[in-house]
Amino acid sequence: MIKEWRHRRALQRVMPGDGRELKRFRWWQSTFRALFHLRLTGHDGRTTVYAVDVRHWQNQSSGNVKAHLYLDGRLHAESKLPAVFPVPGGTVDVRMSGFGLKRCHYVTDAGDEFQLVPDPDSAEGRRARLDRAHPALSRTISLLSLCVLVAALAVLVPQLAEQLTKPEEIAQRIGTFTSPIDVPKWGYFAIGVATLAASTERALRLRHSRLLDGAAG
Incomplete structure (x- = not known):
């Protein structure tokens, strides 16, 4: 029910475009622009x-x-994110996280989903090209990103639990928790940089987990 309500609300946010021309992707836009393409063949x-x-x-x-x-x-329509654009045979669903897009899919009326193709000059396109040209290296990078986020979560959750149980009124009720991991100040900075890099890499592949990437954001 809630999902359907959000879907209808997103459709209501769609506004008609003014027909202006699509500008080509420039290399210096890689850090703040995403561009995806979809080809549809009619009956x-x-x-x-x-x-x-x-x-x-x-x-x-x-x-x-x-x-x-x-x-x-030509600009056909625009919408605030999260966006759902009606197109022939279904909709285009666009959502983002704090690190980039987490979803840009064509969803058919039958419920099938297909990720749109990233522009070859975009950061997402370059990451996809790496995956095609060097699949073993790509899998290693993907696994490393996942391991970084899991490790960061394993370190930060005990630290958070320790801070939450420090107040006297909470400690008297449930006791205090002491993290088994002592993280120096520079360690938090290193963890922050590593998680930022890992979540950004995952965003380039439109991979997102509420637990891992959401916690990192």
Whole structure:
């Protein structure tokens, strides 16, 4: 029920585009722009090309990030994130995390889901190209990112539990907890940098976990 309500609400946020032309992806936009493409073939055999353009670090703190949907190179519609754009045969679902996009999928009316293809010049496109050209290296990087986030969670959860049980009124009721891991100040900085890198790498593959990436954010 809640999922359906959110879906309808997202559809209501969609506004018509002004027809402006889609600008090509520039290398220096890799840190703040995501661009994905979708080709759909109609029953008449005609192919239409959709593109989802998100400047995902633009006004992110204020919640004003928008997704722009282009049709054959012209702005067709736009919406605040999370966005659901109606397209022939289904919808395009766009969502983001604190590190980039976590979802950019074509969802058919039958419920099948397909991730859109990242622009080859984007950071997501370069990561996908690495996966195709060097699959073993790609899997190693993916595993390393996962291990970093699991390790960070294993370190930070006991630290958080220790801080939460320090107040006297809480300690008197449930006792105090002392973390078995003593983290120096520089250690928190190193953990923060490592988790940022790991979650960003996962965002380039549109991988997201509420427990791991959500905690890191």
